[in-house]
Amino acid sequence: MVEPLLSTDRLVKHFGGLLATDDVSIDVRPGEIHALIGPNGAGKTTLVGQLTGLLAPDSGTIRFAGRDITRLPTHARVRLGLGRSFQITSVLREFSALDNVALAVQAHQGHSFRFLADVRRDRALRTAAQGGLDAVGLGARAAMPAAALSHGEQRQLEIAMALAGEPKLLLLDEPTAGMGVEESQRMVETLRGLKRSCGMLLIEHDMDAVFALADRITVLVYGRVLFCGTPDEIRRHPEVRQAYLGEDGA
Amino acid sequence: MQPRNMIALLLLALLAVLPLLTQAFDQRYLLSVGTRIVIWSIAAVSLNMILGYGGLVSFGHAAFFGIGGYAVGILSAEGIQNGWLQWPVALAASMLWAALVGALSLRTRGVYFIMITLAFAQLVYYLASGLEGYGGDDGLNISRSRFAGLLDLRDKATFYWLCFALLCGTLWFCGRLANSRFGTVLRGARANELRMTALGFPVFRYRLVACVIAGAFGGLAGILIANEGAYVSPAMMSWVKSGDLIVIVVLGGIGALFGPLYGAIVFFALEETLKPFLDLLHKGWGEYWQIVFGPLLVLIALHARGGMASLLRRRDG
Numbered sequence A: 001m002v003e004p005l006l007s008t009d010r011l012v013k014h015f016g017g018l019l020a021t022d023d024v025s026i027d028v029r030p031g032e033i034h035a036l037i038g039p040n041g042a043g044k045t046t047l048v049g050q051l052t053g054l055l056a057p058d059s060g061t062i063r064f065a066g067r068d069i070t071r072l073p074t075h076a077r078v079r080l081g082l083g084r085s086f087q088i089t090s091v092l093r094e095f096s097a098l099d100n101v102a103l104a105v106q107a108h109q110g111h112s113f114r115f116l117a118d119v120r121r122d123r124a125l126r127t128a129a130q131g132g133l134d135a136v137g138l139g140a141r142a143a144m145p146a147a148a149l150s151h152g153e154q155r156q157l158e159i160a161m162a163l164a165g166e167p168k169l170l171l172l173d174e175p176t177a178g179m180g181v182e183e184s185q186r187m188v189e190t191l192r193g194l195k196r197s198c199g200m201l202l203i204e205h206d207m208d209a210v211f212a213l214a215d216r217i218t219v220l221v222y223g224r225v226l227f228c229g230t231p232d233e234i235r236r237h238p239e240v241r242q243a244y245l246g247e248d249g250a
Numbered sequence B: 001m002q003p004r005n006m007i008a009l010l011l012l013a014l015l016a017v018l019p020l021l022t023q024a025f026d027q028r029y030l031l032s033v034g035t036r037i038v039i040w041s042i043a044a045v046s047l048n049m050i051l052g053y054g055g056l057v058s059f060g061h062a063a064f065f066g067i068g069g070y071a072v073g074i075l076s077a078e079g080i081q082n083g084w085l086q087w088p089v090a091l092a093a094s095m096l097w098a099a100l101v102g103a104l105s106l107r108t109r110g111v112y113f114i115m116i117t118l119a120f121a122q123l124v125y126y127l128a129s130g131l132e133g134y135g136g137d138d139g140l141n142i143s144r145s146r147f148a149g150l151l152d153l154r155d156k157a158t159f160y161w162l163c164f165a166l167l168c169g170t171l172w173f174c175g176r177l178a179n180s181r182f183g184t185v186l187r188g189a190r191a192n193e194l195r196m197t198a199l200g201f202p203v204f205r206y207r208l209v210a211c212v213i214a215g216a217f218g219g220l221a222g223i224l225i226a227n228e229g230a231y232v233s234p235a236m237m238s239w240v241k242s243g244d245l246i247v248i249v250v251l252g253g254i255g256a257l258f259g260p261l262y263g264a265i266v267f268f269a270l271e272e273t274l275k276p277f278l279d280l281l282h283k284g285w286g287e288y289w290q291i292v293f294g295p296l297l298v299l300i301a302l303h304a305r306g307g308m309a310s311l312l313r314r315r316d317g
């Protein structure tokens, strides 16, 4: 059995009296798409927050790529190969699409304590950034301010930024949220294309996307793992159907 | 070349020959105003770096006037006049202070950041007031830094040109920095800190370094102020001066390279004209020139969001 790329061991997180993460142990294997589903407020984003280091767990440990990262700051986790996208689109709105990705490339190339050389004339940086935009189909939009891109394009841009860090694992918090059918399908295609190069923890409400992509699915309810299994097992699981998919299943 | 840069270059050219002009027209006093504009511009350009590019509203920038100034003043009082010694010590002290204040204040955001930087600046202010051995509240007369054989800072024109050269250096450096990898990170963190962190940037470190760099230039301005009047006093770092620096940056245009220069020129030009004008109306009113200046500032804030720099830009378009 391969060692998982990412694993959590009995993670617990309270917000005051609210138990948002309740004894969660999950793992993602290299190259796997592991979907995390669950109703609103189940604690999915909270879990991602702890994985990225934005939130500190009350107890439990997180291991990534063979080391304990529970106490590591966010930027150090990114350096190890943990990339993410946000549930609420987060790009640098005044920066051009190209500059957004260029910054991501820059982050990946080591420290940025370089004070004099002009980034706008940095050929290698620009080329790499353009390549990243091309890969998600935004090549023609390079010069546009991120704020002027459509919602779907901004989400694609986020993926390009996350990929620029050459992550081993992508944490995707509802990548298709707020998208139309067509945009959603494009995102699914983009993610499918990435599957071989990195593992993914995919939070998603769109069940079509989940079943199209996931190798395994974990169901989270009230902060607890209700069930973890293959898409087929999920479809058959009575409790899951009742709790989450509704009686008619998916 | 863009017309906008043309205006800035013309202005710099004018400043470059200011001592010749003031001599030709026999306006010595104007040279001292010019010197102050140039020195304050150095500090304002550096404040603009953290405030404009970094989005960090420091309300304690005048502390660097004091630290740079007092480092020179105290060394001078102790018999060390050599500028090659004084200046590096003053710069190091300023950077150290910036690192300390930054390390603590950068953990806070928004209003708290403003208040903490102000509080630290006040600390230095009262510290200086308490230095009875160095003049206390009254301040300290010093002799100017010596650069044996190279420069005589007592010569007004020489001193002005030195300040002007240092301003050019500051503008050059900050201009390069704005478009460097470092500057891009700084601007990115202002636009969306969370995003920058998620990209893998230790934002805190970048901001801290920015504060230290800005502190160095602030300290440099302090060194120059001390040498201009051959005098240091706690007043040079009162919170009012920190406020004036912010006003200059806002007036000139936040985040525009030459903004602080425009801001400083307008600020001092207004001070020099409003004061005597008000005194003319009624003896003693001049002191309250900022009562007139305040509403003017509000007007500018309302009608020219990007300050003077944006007004000039609009002209081009």
Ligand SMILES: Nc1ncnc2c1ncn2[C@@H]1O[C@H](COP(=O)(O)OP(=O)(O)OP(=O)(O)O)[C@@H](O)[C@H]1O
Pocket: A015, A018, A020, A038, A039, A040, A041, A042, A043, A044, A045, A046, A047, A087
């Ligand atoms: N910073 C916070 N402080 C207090 N409570 C929080 C905080 N963040 C989240 N919560 C609460 O924790 C619970 C889990 O929230 P979370 O955002 O993780 O859910 P989610 O599964 O991502 O939901 P959704 O599908 O709506 O995105 C919710 O009840 C939420 O109100």
Ligand SMILES: [Mg+2]
Pocket: A044, A045, A046, A087, A173
């Ligand atoms: Mg969520």
